[in-house]
Amino acid sequence: MIIVLTADSKITGRDMHKILIPVDGSIHSMKALRIAADLAAKYQGRLYICHVLLRGKDANDLMALDISNQFDKPLHQILNKAISANLGPAPDKILHKIGQIILDHFAEKASSHDIAFETLDILDGKPADEILKMQEEIEAGTIVMGARGVTHSESSTFGSVSQEIFNRANCTCISVK
Template sequence: MSEPSYFVSFWLRKILVPVDGSENSLRALDLAVDFGMRYGSRVTIVHVCGDCNNAEDIKSIIEKRINNRIEYNMKILKVNMKESSIANEILKILNEEPYDAIIMGARGTSVNSEINIGSTALALSINAPVTVILVR
């Protein structure tokens, strides 16, 4: 038998993970952490918010979820939602910094649980210039 190959690690060197506090976004974070542990991927977590009232709570949830398993960068981006959107702000990040992939929840904190894919996930899966992994 041959030695294991980590070819996939070249595809996922730098990963962006948008987290809104939803269970899907936290499962996406778990997957990114796993890639970080297995392949040495560098993980950047971004929380885009309008009022950012719950930013510290989100940060605490993330710290507990990661539990010092990997090193990561955290960005909290406050945005005027009348002038932009979460998807637009994440696309700006992708244009400013070289990422290999986005790992995100298929739907976030929207009220309607019958929707399989949220507007942010849909916009990013269509417009992002990198691999997008949607987690359900």
């Protein structure tokens, strides 16, 4: 686990009252949920689970998600046909369906932790921008997210989205690997 803190470099209980957790179906976001849930339980906080559409991802990328075992048979068939036909980026309808599966899965996992949580509407836009807008909107004191998402970037310690968020955020950021 890597923790990136604000200039104050001190986490307080106040920071943990509202915890935003962006999820993308990756194993890192699954680990981030567990840590965010532990923090919420310790500080009587509330989790806000969000997902930004996986724009630009093709069927191969979507089938490679750690959460793909949650896809129903018709969705698997659609994605496998798209892989065979090399159709390029997945259409909005598929991205929204997968986004809802991801949110539902993470909500189910959060409910097993006996903590307060809320799933937010699916976001659409540049991931870092959307996550930071949501952080400001709900006034979250902390963002907990996976260090690497579905891009599996090897070029830096953090994935490009998490690195951008940590550079721009006005709150405590915790990166989970």
